[in-house]
Amino acid sequence: MTNNVWGIHTKDDNLFLHNDVIAIGWKNMGDLSKIDASRDAFKEKYESTYPDAKKGSIATGAGMLYRFIHEVEIGDYIVYPSKIDRQINIGRVEGEYTYVDDAEEYAQQRKVKWLKHLPRTAFSQGALYEIGSAMSFFTVKNYADEYMAVLDKNFKKTAISTDNGEDESVATTAEEIVETTKDFILKELSKNLKGYELEVFVADLLTAMGYRTSISAHGGDSGIDITAYKDELPPRILVQVKSQDGDIKETTIQSLKGAMREGDYGLFVTLSNYTKNAQKYLENTPIIRGINGTELVDLILKYYELLSEKYRKMIPLKMVYIPVSKQDME
Structure with a gap:
């Protein structure tokens, strides 16, 4: 052709x-x-x-x-x-x-x-x-x-149609729709939320997930951006948020570890990803959880309806049904 x-x-x-x-x-x-x-x-x-x-x-x-x-x-x-x-x-x-x-x-x-x-x-x-x-x-x-x-x-x-009558392109189409949605969310976050604004958003997301949160003062001490609790009792979760474009280095995560007291847990959130050394450090430090941009988007999709109206307007999504392969339904 x-x-x-x-x-x-x-x-x-x-x-x-x-x-x-x-x-x-x-x-x-x-x-x-x-x-x-x-x-x-x-x-x-x-x-x-x-x-x-x-x-x-x-x-x-x-x-x-x-x-x-x-x-x-x-x-x-x-x-x-x-x-x-x-x-x-x-x-x-x-x-x-x-x-x-x-x-x-x-x-x-x-x-x-x-x-x-x-x-x-x-x-x-x-x-x-x-x-x-x-x-x-x-x-x-x-x-x-x-x-x-x-x-x-x-x-x-x-x-x-294939021999069994199933449209083989359905699975690919569903995956493309999902990936397009994830790309859109990450672009909107990168465009609209920098520095302190991203910290406020992450606190809102943690609230939607059932955590009690308090945000450190703008430009606060020790690099801790958010303090979170699951209920009235410990453990305390110290959260650091980075909106930088480059991958997070091991030394940056170590600074979060240095601010933690015995019994604390750490959470590091970034829109980008982690270097290989940083990933290895996270694997060897189970009390600190690292969330990259892709994982953050997954959480947003899971808890979207519970986010504040401000952020749902910033990331406008509509609930729809999309076709998936029959294998995915089994």
């Missing part, structure tokens, strides 16, 4: 299906053919058109616009999930880029010929997940062959 396969989303299903076009927005960018054919030129135009746009959205938006006009070729294929009828529409690009000045929103257009319209049930869960991209226009890579297979005259809707 030499032609590219592109995925696209829209809020105007009627425009796509009735006018035989694909289109993206950003009408204020004007006629894209008048912009120099370079990604930098598109970024500059995007930034001047939308001066309040965030840096990340500038690169993403400009990149989609550039690909739509300069990378899409006649003969390329389009995979478009329509919401109005929950169908997967497969088409072929048949026209060059055009700017439709009188369009209400979707002014950047290309003509297509729709070749097949199939129910979502004709595709594997992995294929459906790939075209569920948050981007408006994107490349379909992992499941491109599956989408192209439907154009074969001998295609059968059951072709994606």
Whole structure:
């Protein structure tokens, strides 16, 4: 297969299906053919058109616009999930880029010929997940062959099933969804919580887990950020929190050990990880528990509903059910 396969989303299903076009927005960018054919030129135009746009959205938006006009070729294929009828529409690009000045929103257009319209049930869960991209226009890579297979005259809707009828992509899809969620949480923590703010968050998480906590004064002594108790009685748990990007060294954990009295337990929390020497030190010092960024995210997911509203707004998550393999249910 030499032609590219592109995925696209829209809020105007009627425009796509009735006018035989694909289109993206950003009408204020004007006629894209008048912009120099370079990604930098598109970024500059995007930034001047939308001066309040965030840096990340500038690169993403400009990149989609550039690909739509300069990378899409006649003969390329389009995979478009329509919401109005929950169908997967497969088409072929048949026209060059055009700017439709009188369009209400979707002014950047290309003509297509729709070749097949199939129910979502004709595709594997992995294929459906790939075209569920948050981007408006994107490349379909992992499941491109599956989408192209439907154009074969001998295609059968059951072709994606295994011998036992189970969709093998379900397990991979579930894992990708979980990992994407974990990445999002860790990014939000790194972006919003530095230094003392992360300490306050960890104290809130420990409270959600059933601990009584007190936070040391900002810039407090001996490097102890939080003191926690499971109930009214000892043992006391001394907590140190680090928001640094680099891995935690053994000497840093030793400083926590030095602040502990007999009978105390220690907890070290970081958004990053631990060096090999630090990991070995933790293994040999069972009274200190180390939690890295991945483990912290696991705890957040477990106790999310018990976190303060402030942090649930900072890390907005929605409870949903996702498909898993039957083996995972056993």
